[in-house]
Amino acid sequence: MKSKADQTKMATTRSAPATELRIQADGTILTHNLTPAMAEMLSAVNPADRLMKQRARASQRQTTHELPART
């Protein structure tokens, strides 16, 4: 079990690329901090989502999909 201090740290720092997802009762998925890899995955899950397809396509500009980017 993590200590309260650990939990606080987890809530306020990130050491790897991260996307937050919220799945609504009707199946709608909301995202925040959408990474290229997650966009590609969500586009594969629902190919009919044109906007997500565009985001996934944009992410293909990145030759490295997940950067060692967090400080």
Added chain:
Amino acid sequence: MILIESKAASVQIRPRARLARARAQAARAALADCRLCAHDCGVNRLAGEQGLCHAGAEARVFAAQAEVGDELELLPTFAIALSGCDLRCSFCITGAESWNPRAGEPLSAAAIAAKAAAAVNDGARTVMILGGEPTVHLPAALEIVAALPETARLVWKTNAHGAAQARELLDGLFDVWLADYKFGNDDCAERLAVVPQYQRVVRENLLWANDHSELIVRHLLMPGHVACCWEPIARWLAAALPDAKVSLRSGFWPAWKAANHPELCRPLSATESARAWSIARGYGLQLIP
């Protein structure tokens, strides 16, 4: 034959970096009497005093990564999120980091700029500096700009609550201002974000940004606030900034302290979303995805 490269050709001319470095020094000095945002606190952050944002003199970063969730024309972007904010939006999706300027890790402008430069080399179209609210950490934000390649297209993602002093220090450095217009009246702004005179300040910032850079105005639709917030915003944008790009976001989720406000305890309904888009089309706004 021996070719000798001329000295002049080998000298890198980096006007943006030079300007940003000078501005960063001015911004750091300004922390001694901090009036970077419209709260106009006048505290000496260099001496440890804290204004309403509670930020100290040194910035911290809670996220820095390639992202594709923003406006399509900016993507992919390398997003650098600085901890701390001068607003207190109950529904803030990064509330833990935005309300706490000590969240995250100490910022190294050179290190973060190197990661951003690598992302640009890998195909990122833009580098976005955001928060929280980056205005409260203007010295650090400008130090990042000073360390970035001149060719990087820069986006200033802001709550549009900055003061004239901040705008002057930012002038000419960012290609795009991506500015939130959150509330359509001062009562909602006071109640949901504890910010007075919101309309006056935001409109002043948006008009300035439109004159000094490319501007994208973003509005996050809130449940129960289409009529009181989005409609007046749309009406004003149509009248004052008819050519501005407008990004209407419908992905509200009840994060952070949203439960303190009954109407914010749910996502946006399909009816509200349809009504909001109808309003936008009715005013002829330049909507972008």
